[in-house]
Amino acid sequence: MYHVKQEIIDWLLEDNNPPVKFLTMSKIIKKTDDVELDKVRSKINSYKPINEILQNQIENSYWFDSHKKHNYKKYLGSYWQLKFLGDMFANKNKQIENAIEHIFNTGQTTSGGFSYDGTNSSTIMCLTANMLKILIYFDYFNDDRTQNALEFILKNFADTNGKIRCQPAGLIPSCYMTLPKILHALSTIPNKDQTTRVEKGIKLCVERLLENMIYKYIPDKNREFLKANYKVGSQQRIENRNKILEKEPNMKKLPKKGWMKFGFPLSYASDALDSMKALVSANVKLDSNMQDALELIKSKATNGKWVNENKFKSPMYTKIDEYMQESKWITLHALEVLMYYEGLKIVD
Template sequence: MYYLNHFGYLDDQRTQKLLDFIYDYYDAQNAGWKCRAYPINPDRVLPVNCYMGAMKILKASSMIPEEKRSPQMEKIIKKETEKILENRIHWYLRNPDGTRKEKAGWKRFGYPLFYQSDILEIMTMLTRLGVKDDRMNEAVELIRDTQQKDGKWLMKDTFNGKM
């Protein structure tokens, strides 16, 4: 959906069909979308539904101009944004004792991310949506703390040499 919108296909009937699918399969009670592989071990995650997949749908939704977002999309954006903030961006895993555990991989910035995500991608998306919340502070500090003296960040997660 992200690239369909990016390349001007938002109003195409096929993209609208995709949006209908997204709306139809959204779990409004628990937030998110179910997927076959998630969670592999339900005792190790806090969200009931696929957290990483939701990031990609929300990223794509954040690129759609507000005036073109349906009321249903706005509700989903609001609910998913709150879920991200409740999990303080990357603290959605669960330790055996039930306490929160960070998704350490999301602290390694990279590109392309494919189905994975990172704090930088999520914070970009939240900022694009106009979200400002104290629960973002830890992620902002992490981004600031990992910035190099030249103002850049190291790409720590890459597929270079793996393909």
């Protein structure tokens, strides 16, 4: 049982962050008064970061530039604003609806996936997973275009037994950072709509995360391999990697240092806390391979609060959390994970 002080809960319930207040009321202390919850929910879009993103929208439709090649502009393009708005539990309005139409019209390819420049060849799995999660959050699940995005993920992930086209340069077989994104998206699908293919996709994500103890997925010879293959062409590098992995299938795995630093919001990257939160979303039962990640989460708390260790290097329209300062968002997420896997007791 994880103990959290009442003063931490009171801090999360402060009025200056309506979405965190709403989520704390509904998920942590389990408020059931719909009138009270609706009152707080109605104020979510007044939260400064949400308001500033919406104020920077152009023609009530897009951000930065309307051309399809600018949707992925870090971190000013339309893709990122929709992701940030969804991650902060913004209430859907006409501006958000128009922005969703914009990315459908300019960002989704004929394959169903979303592309960083609007072309099929530039379709990205992690981007598509991010957008699928946001589309479902904003109640677009039954839209045919959302179904096309889902089909892209199922065809290119679940149906390929978890293979992700994006190939890292080192000894990691495919993009591991995408797994929490896919798991978040697929577990957001209503239970009644989770087909056997969706269930397979979830199962693949969960298995791979657990077999790597969530954040320990870097082969111990990865740096050596990168150094030796620095000037080798991509195809030859893949062949060299496959030979090593075939020869040493049980290579020791090291922690991904970046995953040991927690941040909010996240873009294409992931971390151990976000991955554990994805496992919670998928209702995955406690497993011994989660233990190190849970201990890592608990070790990050200082006086019952967690800090934001993630720093965006590209410009944004708003500052959601200060770098290396206490974060209500990360504290909330940590408590959600700990409550699910260890139980939570509020103490004086």
